[in-house]
Amino acid sequence: MSVHTRSRTAAALTATAACLALLTACGGSDDSSADKPAAGASADAGKGSFPVALKNAWGSAEIKKKPLKVATVSDGDTDIALALGIVPVITPDAEDGGKVPEYKQRAIDKLGAGKLKTYDDTDGTAYEAIAAEAPDVILGINTWEMDKDYAKLTPIAPVVTYTDKAQADTMTWQDRLKTAAKALGLEAKAEEVIAASAKGTSDAAAAHPEFKGKTYTYTVVHPEQISFMSYGDQDPGVFEQLGFAKTDKAKNYGPDKNAVSLENLDQLDADVLLVTYPFGDRGVISPKELEANKLFLSLNSVKSKHFAVVPSENTLASAIAYPDALSAPWIVEQLTPILAKAVAGQ
Incomplete structure (x- = not known):
């Protein structure tokens, strides 16, 4: 393919x-x-x-x-x-x-x-x-x-x-x-x-007023790097349409400068942290290794359980990356409950 x-x-x-x-x-x-x-x-x-x-x-x-x-x-x-x-x-x-x-x-x-x-x-x-x-x-x-x-x-x-x-x-x-x-x-x-x-997006946002103003970081674990995907000049996407806002650290990253080293995992912290592993254990770090990393575990979002994994096996991660007319409503449908649990610390 x-x-x-x-x-x-x-x-x-x-x-x-x-x-x-x-x-x-x-x-x-x-x-x-x-x-x-x-x-x-x-x-x-x-x-x-x-x-x-x-x-x-x-x-x-x-x-x-x-x-x-x-x-x-x-x-x-x-x-x-x-x-x-x-x-x-x-x-x-x-x-x-x-x-x-x-x-x-x-x-x-x-x-x-x-x-x-x-x-x-x-x-x-x-x-x-x-x-x-x-x-x-x-x-x-x-x-x-x-x-x-x-x-x-x-x-x-x-x-x-x-x-x-x-x-x-x-x-x-x-x-x-x-x-x-x-x-x-x-x-x-x-x-x-x-x-x-x-x-559909505005209805979801209205149904979850707790999303409003919460900062978020969305990161993707690629084979070469951990990528800070909610960077400063990124066009507003589904997360922001649902009421979330970028962190102040987002300004440090861009489309050509989005790598986060293991020594700088604190850059990922936000009110809500979302991570996806589209390559599984073929990423630069495995899910098990990242989620056992001491610096990662010290992040406020992780300690307070305002952390969630966006699934890739059901194509949600790739749909977020490449939204289209058919997938956009489904993205909101699938992502909203994940975000609601993350905000609630569940």
């Missing part, structure tokens, strides 16, 4: 890519078209306004009429399609034989899609497999491989991707969703998805 799939597995949380952690600003439309959706399209998808021309970093995608057959080149793009009510005609095998994440399975079941048709992306994007499905459009908004893929994908179908190469890392999930929605004629549906996610 290649990295461009934005896999939900632990391998996706590499030290360099993890600067995306917490990057999140946090029913179909009527269809009066006479065209009937082909396999892979939602029957109640909105008609939209066509033709549509979407500029991108490599050229432009000219979409003459409403796409009915949508292919995706990354796991994140598959989630975008599913969030918009579209079952892709083909997707990369992002699960690599593993279990489909809960939030994704929910969407698949809701759409009655059964098992998604996939291609093996171990060696990268399978252009021939995509071409064989004759898609009307290809979604590539959540991939790091578009520099390599674009020229080979455009002869197959219009490619919907970002307007600047830097957006591979910086684009919010809301903007990725909106870009795809414009190409698919589903802009109203995208706004509905965004609004529902925002409401």
